[in-house]
Amino acid sequence: MRAPISDLPVAFEQASLRAGAVNIVSDLDLTLGAGSPTILFGPNGSGKTTLLRLAMGLVAPTSGRISWGGRAEPGERLAMVFQRPVMLRRTAAANVAYALRAHDDRRVAELLDRVGLAHVAGRPARKLSGGEQQRLALARALARDPEILFLDEPTASLDPAATKAVEDIVRAVAASGVKIVMATHDIGQARRLAGDVVFLARGRLVERAAAATFFTAPATPEAAAFLLGDLVI
Amino acid sequence: MPDGTSALQLVFGGDPALYAIVALSLYVSVCAVILAALVALPFGASLALTRFPGRAFVVVVLNAFMGLPPVVVGLSVYLLLSRSGPLGFLGVLFTPRAMIIAQALLVMPIIAALTCQTVEDLWLEYRDELTALRVTPARRVATLLWDARFSLVTTLLAGFGRAAAEVGTVMIVGGNIDGFTRTMTTAIALETSKGDLPLAMGLGLVLIALIIVVNALAWGARRIGEIRAG
Amino acid sequence: MISRRVLLGLAFVAAIATPALAQDKSIVVASTTSTQDSGLFSHILPIFKAKTGIDVKVIAQGTGQALDTARRGDADVVFVHAKAQEEKFLAEGFGVKRFPVMFNDFVLIGPASDPVGIKGLDIETALKAIVATQAVFISRGDRSGTHAAELALWKDCGIDIEQAKGPWYKSIGQGMGAALNTAGAANAYVLSDRGTWLSFKNKGDLAILVEGDKRLFNQYGVMLVNPAKHPHVKADLGQQFINWLVSPEGQKAIADYKIDGKQLFFPNAGAPGA
Numbered sequence: 001m002r003a004p005i006s007d008l009p010v011a012f013e014q015a016s017l018r019a020g021a022v023n024i025v026s027d028l029d030l031t032l033g034a035g036s037p038t039i040l041f042g043p044n045g046s047g048k049t050t051l052l053r054l055a056m057g058l059v060a061p062t063s064g065r066i067s068w069g070g071r072a073e074p075g076e077r078l079a080m081v082f083q084r085p086v087m088l089r090r091t092a093a094a095n096v097a098y099a100l101r102a103h104d105d106r107r108v109a110e111l112l113d114r115v116g117l118a119h120v121a122g123r124p125a126r127k128l129s130g131g132e133q134q135r136l137a138l139a140r141a142l143a144r145d146p147e148i149l150f151l152d153e154p155t156a157s158l159d160p161a162a163t164k165a166v167e168d169i170v171r172a173v174a175a176s177g178v179k180i181v182m183a184t185h186d187i188g189q190a191r192r193l194a195g196d197v198v199f200l201a202r203g204r205l206v207e208r209a210a211a212a213t214f215f216t217a218p219a220t221p222e223a224a225a226f227l228l229g230d231l232v233i
Numbered sequence: 234m235p236d237g238t239s240a241l242q243l244v245f246g247g248d249p250a251l252y253a254i255v256a257l258s259l260y261v262s263v264c265a266v267i268l269a270a271l272v273a274l275p276f277g278a279s280l281a282l283t284r285f286p287g288r289a290f291v292v293v294v295l296n297a298f299m300g301l302p303p304v305v306v307g308l309s310v311y312l313l314l315s316r317s318g319p320l321g322f323l324g325v326l327f328t329p330r331a332m333i334i335a336q337a338l339l340v341m342p343i344i345a346a347l348t349c350q351t352v353e354d355l356w357l358e359y360r361d362e363l364t365a366l367r368v369t370p371a372r373r374v375a376t377l378l379w380d381a382r383f384s385l386v387t388t389l390l391a392g393f394g395r396a397a398a399e400v401g402t403v404m405i406v407g408g409n410i411d412g413f414t415r416t417m418t419t420a421i422a423l424e425t426s427k428g429d430l431p432l433a434m435g436l437g438l439v440l441i442a443l444i445i446v447v448n449a450l451a452w453g454a455r456r457i458g459e460i461r462a463g
Numbered sequence: 464m465i466s467r468r469v470l471l472g473l474a475f476v477a478a479i480a481t482p483a484l485a486q487d488k489s490i491v492v493a494s495t496t497s498t499q500d501s502g503l504f505s506h507i508l509p510i511f512k513a514k515t516g517i518d519v520k521v522i523a524q525g526t527g528q529a530l531d532t533a534r535r536g537d538a539d540v541v542f543v544h545a546k547a548q549e550e551k552f553l554a555e556g557f558g559v560k561r562f563p564v565m566f567n568d569f570v571l572i573g574p575a576s577d578p579v580g581i582k583g584l585d586i587e588t589a590l591k592a593i594v595a596t597q598a599v600f601i602s603r604g605d606r607s608g609t610h611a612a613e614l615a616l617w618k619d620c621g622i623d624i625e626q627a628k629g630p631w632y633k634s635i636g637q638g639m640g641a642a643l644n645t646a647g648a649a650n651a652y653v654l655s656d657r658g659t660w661l662s663f664k665n666k667g668d669l670a671i672l673v674e675g676d677k678r679l680f681n682q683y684g685v686m687l688v689n690p691a692k693h694p695h696v697k698a699d700l701g702q703q704f705i706n707w708l709v710s711p712e713g714q715k716a717i718a719d720y721k722i723d724g725k726q727l728f729f730p731n732a733g734a735p736g737a
Contacts, residue, residue: 058364076367086362089380089462098376099366124462144366316536316693324695326537327491327522408491408522411505426640427500428665 007068007075008147008179009033010055015064017050024050025203027064032148036195037170037180039211043226046200048183049083052150055181056080079146083153085137087125092117092136095125099143111139115169131162138169142178149173151182155189167192187227191215199223239435250412255443258416261329261403262396265336266344266389273341273392274385277348278374281356292349298342303401310335310406327408332416335402340392347388352377355384383462386455390448397444417443489518490700493530493538495608496638498683499523501658501727506720511707517700525638527606533557533686536693539701542708544608544656544683558686559698562709563737565717565728566682569612570660571673572643573598573652581652586676587620594622597631599651601642604634612681613654619678643669656681658727682737683728685709708732 012028025047032038032055040048053059054066057074068074088095096108112118115135120128125136134154141149151170155163170193174180184190190197194211199220207220218224243251280291312318314326314334325331355377363373378385400418407414409423417440424433498504499521508519524532526543530552533541541558543549552558571589573581579598581589593600603610617624624632635645639659646653647667655663660671673679685705690698707713714730721727731737 053361056365058361078365080365082361082365086359088376089382126462140366316695318535321536327520408520410491410520410522413518413520423500425644426496426638428640428643428663430665 005069005071005075006147007077009069010148011067012051012054012061013065013067015054015061015066017054017059018062023203025054025200028054028205030198030205030208032179032181034147034177034179037174037182037193039190039194039197040181040183040200041190041194041197041226042185042200042206044185045202047203048185048200049152050203051198051200052080052152052181052183056150077145077147078150079141079144079148080150081134081137081141081152081154083156085133085140087128087133087136089126090124091122092125092128092132093121095136096139096143099140101144107143111143114142114172115139116165129162131158131165134158134162134166135169138166138173142173146178148179148181151180153183153185155184155186163189199226201226239431241435243432243435244439251439253412254415254417254420255439257329257414258397258418258440259443259447261332261336261416262393264333265396266340266392268333268337269341269344269392270389273344274348274378275374277345278352278378280345281349281352282370282373282377292346295342295346295349299346301339301342303339303399304405306339307335307402307405310338310402314406326406327410327414329407329414331406332403332414335406336396336399339399339402340396343395344388344392347391348378348381348385351381351384351388355381383455383459386451390451393447394444397440397447487518488516488700489520490539490697490704491520491522491537492540492542492704493522493524493532494542495526495529495544496523496640497544497609497656497659498542500638500640501656501662502722503658503717503720503728507713507716510716511704511713514712515703515707517703519704523638525603525605525607525609526611530557533688536688536695539688539697540685540704541688542683542685544681545611546682546684548608548611549684549686553686557689557692559689561684561686562705562732563734564683564685564708564732565714565730566680566737567657567728568674569609569616569654569679569681570657570671571652571679572646572655572660572669573672574650575668575670577670577672578650579652582672584673586616586673586678589673590617590620590622593652594627597629599631599633599649601646601649601651601653602632602634603639603642603654604636605638607638608681609639609654609656616654616678661722661725661727682731684737 010032012030015028016026017024028051040051042048054061056078065072088098093108093112096111097103100107109118109121112121115138117132117135117139120132125133128136155166158166167189170180170182182193196208196210197214198205199207199214201222207214207218207223209219214223215227218227280288310331311326313320314323314331315321316326359377363376368376398418400422403414403416404419404422407416407419409415409419417436421433421436421440424436500523504521512518522529522532522538526545526548529541529543530548532538533552534557542564549561553561571586579592579596581592584592602613614624633651635642639655640663642653643655643660643663644665645651647665647669685708687698687701687705688696690696709732714732717728717730718726
């Protein structure tokens, strides 16, 4: 069941979000269209999470505008996995079923299988490990049959094995044609997944480039310094 | 209840009149809490999730109504249900149903206000996730109520405690009829007026024990639920 | 799943809201705290029920409140003790006919130490002594039969209580038992019906000081609430109860009720002028 209207591309035009006197993100000009995964890259506090929340329609910009498929309101084909997803107080399977537009047990089983959680379908979601919860959040997001999936540092607090499991799923989802937009401050992860990179610092878009270019020949001194492991403030 | 007996004899001697009174007290208060919850849970949760002009006023009134005087509630329900009142045709005055209705009105504000508070807190945690899942407002209410269910057990217990312990409303609308609308609290009031203070006090202790048992059961159910659901 | 819960909820609400079934064989009798607190009803109602199968549900209030409950149509029968108020109730058309049932008497209770020294006096001298010494007196103050009797006594004894009352005269607005509890705690004088006094368990230092005066007579009457005013009144069942009360069998049941061998109420259904 596909929704008729597309939410792509998500376009930012001079979008800013201000909280009091502080600019959290400033004058973003950015278009996110179909294609290989876009990695939002940059140090903590650079505005990655805010950019995702704006793109998801969770907050409105205080100035500038954002459009989804040319419309001013976000549609139904967006999904997001938060850094610390909220597990509903029910079973893993019920968490997935909750996000489906219509009740469908087979689809729930498929989605759980896709993220490797078929064996814990009946367990309370809050009793799962951190990595399992993150994968369950992925299954729940996929249940919404998104065109574009936003992920906010989904592996920030996971061990390497759990990180790999999440990355494998993300790669498979991208391969199935869903646009991935993922925030991370982990260079290795960015290298492993990126099709292109949006580099942010201090709430501004500093550089946007294809992954190959960005990692070998960054165009800006901030990006170069960050890639070298320097502190970028 | 037979004269010249102590509450201990009644309890351990298995006095059927006492058990009938205990059963009626439980029945009336539990039904009142269920009836009140059917209205107050969705209302409190909706109030937590919506913003409209005058909302602060509604919240203040609701909080104030947590302290509604039972006699006033009893009198209002009495006037409503009296044969000469607008709902007199129902013929439910001086029946357990009238007591249930009156107690439900008494505890509704308590349940609604505490639910509003609980759901408001949970909403802070859930807001982004449910918004991202594009959940409709009605479904948000249902989801938050369900996910707050363990905290809401305490809310319902607060309502139950208020209902089970009060005497003003049930005395007025129930009439304290022997074997029909006599509850623990009205029996205590009656024994006091008969001057049998030891029996009245004994019944009071039975009532307190009963409330402790109900709370212990609810606490146990909540713990088991939390362990299973996380 | 959720819709099923909603249905259950609606069913529950419907169960509460449906009118009570009319065919249950019961009547509501508005009566006084004295008849209930004295234990009379617990004695006679099981006898009546065994004979007729009719459940009598007693609401114990003061006489004034009981008559008001009946005026609103919330009782089928009133069984009270204040003849003047009962006749007013009849005159207003709320009652069908008044049947005298029984009498007992009022007694003046006070601390056994009797600081005013009224023990054994007639009621008029006793009340005048209380006023003169301003000894604490507890009044029901609740428009009950006993309250009405107390007010009538002051008047009969030539005392204008409205004018004489002061801090010593405490109107508590509660039932007979509460008044006795208060008198016990405050070492005060109080007028009580004999039945409640005999069955009262918290006598403490209280004792009967004045009794037997013919002005302390206390007549009980019973009336069916007028079905012409309130069509839902269970006239047939209510009249059955009244007929039984004044029948030789009912009168005997009343006479048989004793506490520690003392009879509390004296049947006088046929007595002229009662």
